[in-house]
Amino acid sequence: MIAFHVLGQLEVRAGARDLAPTAPRVKAVLALLALNANRVVSTDTLFAELWDDRPPRSAATTLQTYVYQLRRILDSVPRGERRCEIVTKAPGYELRTGRTDAERFLTLAEQGRCLWRQGHVTEAAERLRQALGLWRGEALADINLGPELTMHKAHLCELRLRVLELRIQADARLGRHQELIPELRSLVAEHRLNERLHAQLIDSLRAAGYRAEALQAYQDLRKVLRTELGLEPTPEVQRLQAEVLNGAHGGSVTALLRTG
Template sequence: MRKVLALLLLRANQVVDVDTLAEELWDDRPPQNGTGTIRTHVYHLRRALAQDPATRELAEMLTTERTGYLLRLQPEQLDATLFTEYVEQGRALLRQDRVEDAARRLREALGLWRGRALANTSVGPVLSRHVTYLDEVHHHALELRIEADMLLGRHRELVPELRSLIAANPLNEWYHDQLITALHRSGRRGEALAAFHDLRRVLNEELGLEPSEEAQRLQHEILMADGRRGARAVAVPARFRAVS
């Protein structure tokens, strides 16, 4: 029943057909009377929702359609919908050079994220695809917010967060690039070079690769920067400004 509700929520305002529900519940091994079992699941779901005052409105919004079931919701009623909308708004603001507004909107989006999507649900193949999509959007939102903060000059504040992200994602070269840049722009030239060498070591040990051209360019600019130019010599990588 939890899977059925999750799928109806994530596909709010769309008819979820019986075949899609069967794929989620049983993958390619549906029972002989799968349609009847789905009907029973939806019946019990309606009853459970109607019995709780907090969810009674959802029971009224769940309708049976010719090919499946439809849950009607307003966008603000579902965090996942709000989250993706806020991320898109933040990206648009960043493209318009409204950096402060973009950072604020992206923080609001990330504030809606409370751990991995559907962490309390045993997901099947259909919900797994939704979880993967939401994880990708979350990752993108985080990178956009970091880019906005870099453009706003919040380099020192970003260093601890970037170190934490690298610890959790050691092969994410973009995080390494941002850390190198943030350290250099904070006047920590030696630590920036050490961060580059950490990146080189990790890539070599894990993948047998050298850092990207962008990372090597950052190292070169740090080495070439003189005392007068200092940290201003390194440009912030703008990976997402050209995204359309």
């Protein structure tokens, strides 16, 4: 059965084989169809992705050629094994398939959020970890992005970050603070203005007994915010710092990190 992967480099997996096209615009068409699996993508949307607001006169014919090339790739797998097809359906094309890693990610993420809301923290952490494990790097990593795919990528990356934040919160609830500290240090370096991640680092350092490092992590955040945005940390983060100073085990971080 063919599986379409977009959470990393584009892959079209048929067993051990990767059937992904190499031509940049053909890859872009396939990526847009895969991200909208089982939904029609209009020709206007595909034109916008491939040529922005300047489609050539031959755009319709060229797009038909790209779709033909994709159909030939799928046809190289026996129909009973591939269970997918690209159909022409007004006002455009539809990739009919049940196997995309993006859809699987969204399903696992929603299951994790539901488990979290129900108080099943261990199960939620595991389900969210499974969702994040589907990512093989940067989404659509090997595709020249037009405006449509750029929006899709931004949306996926934002969802991934929110799932990651919730998984970290679940692990923290389970008392895994010591294990979280290296990961959180890396994340705050990557997402310098994300106060939620900074707050979780401060809280995990405090919970692990590193009071001085927790206070330094707060000062690092304060310096970044003042330098880059001219802002102070939110009141919740300021209360968290006060709790660290006083040796308290309050709940400021819980309010700030409430997710899902």
